[in-house]
Amino acid sequence: MHLDVNIHKTLRSGKRTFELNVKFQSDSQRIVIFGPSGSGKSLTLKAIAGLLQPDEGHIRLDGATLFDSDAGINLPPQSRRVGYLFQDYALFPHLNVRQNIAFGLSRRWFNPSKDTHSEAVDYWLDAFRLQHLAHQLPAEISGGQRQRVALARALVTRPSALLLDEPFAALDPALRVHLHGELDQLQRHLQIPMVLITHDPSDAEVFGDHIVHLRDGAVDDRPLGMAVSDESDLPLTSLLITPR
Numbered sequence: 001m002h003l004d005v006n007i008h009k010t011l012r013s014g015k016r017t018f019e020l021n022v023k024f025q026s027d028s029q030r031i032v033i034f035g036p037s038g039s040g041k042s043l044t045l046k047a048i049a050g051l052l053q054p055d056e057g058h059i060r061l062d063g064a065t066l067f068d069s070d071a072g073i074n075l076p077p078q079s080r081r082v083g084y085l086f087q088d089y090a091l092f093p094h095l096n097v098r099q100n101i102a103f104g105l106s107r108r109w110f111n112p113s114k115d116t117h118s119e120a121v122d123y124w125l126d127a128f129r130l131q132h133l134a135h136q137l138p139a140e141i142s143g144g145q146r147q148r149v150a151l152a153r154a155l156v157t158r159p160s161a162l163l164l165d166e167p168f169a170a171l172d173p174a175l176r177v178h179l180h181g182e183l184d185q186l187q188r189h190l191q192i193p194m195v196l197i198t199h200d201p202s203d204a205e206v207f208g209d210h211i212v213h214l215r216d217g218a219v220d221d222r223p224l225g226m227a228v229s230d231e232s233d234l235p236l237t238s239l240l241i242t243p244r
């Protein structure tokens with residue numbers, strides 16, 4: 001994957017202003033956007049997905065221009081060929097597992113189709129061992145199963161990259177370790193490029209072939225150990241990470 005991000009956006013709420021100024025390029029299959037809470041990770045991922053429009057700049061993915069303020073290009077999210085995994089998975093509580101996965105294929109937001117029998121849906125139900133849960137609602141399955149449903153929904157459209165917003169944040173420590181391993185294997189098996197955001201050094205270590213360190217809305221180019229040494233909200237273990 002070649003990802004080229006160079007964006008600027010000013011966000012205002014009341015008297016507070018947040019300046020997002022993010023610039024990086026990567027040819028890695030596994031990019032981690034790493035930084036403390038409030039550093040601009042989610043905003044950056046949303047801009048790549050088309051869920052947030054920058055004021056200026058460009059975003060290019062594998063030769064396709066997703067956004068370019070000078071050229072007046074701003075592809076809608078569904079034309080960007082990226083799958084997005086939300087932090088809380090954002091499954092529809094009233095749709096069962098099969099319907100949630102099929103929703104990835106649907107453009108009908110207000111009345112998703114009840115015709116959920118597509119080969120692609122069955123493929124991902126099988127691949128994630130979810131067939132026996134196809135008729136369960138999200139509230140009736142475990143946290144790990146919910147994550148697999150959300151991944152299946154993101155993958156069913158055959159995206160050219162997967163964007164993951166803190167995929168392990170909501171999980172207890174044991175499940176976290178387990179799903180780390182599952183996602184690691186899944187990425188290697190499918191060879192799907194991914195951009196994962198986290199404030200957890202262990203996520204960055206496992207998935208960060210290329211680590212983009214954000215701080216106060218901008219990329220921090222200092223070596224990671226130095227960069228975090230004055231950040232009281234990051235654990236000391238983050239000093240153990242060596243940028244690759």
Ligand SMILES: Nc1ncnc2c1ncn2[C@@H]1O[C@H](COP(=O)(O)OP(=O)(O)OP(=O)(O)O)[C@@H](O)[C@H]1O
Pocket residue numbers: 011012013018035036037038039040041042043044199
């Ligand atoms: N719509 C908005 N209007 C104004 N400020 C915003 C808006 N959305 C986000 N911000 C601010 O932008 C900053 C970065 O937000 P962002 O969600 O990208 O942080 P983050 O690095 O993903 O943090 P976390 O790890 O806690 O999710 C925060 O200070 C936030 O308050």
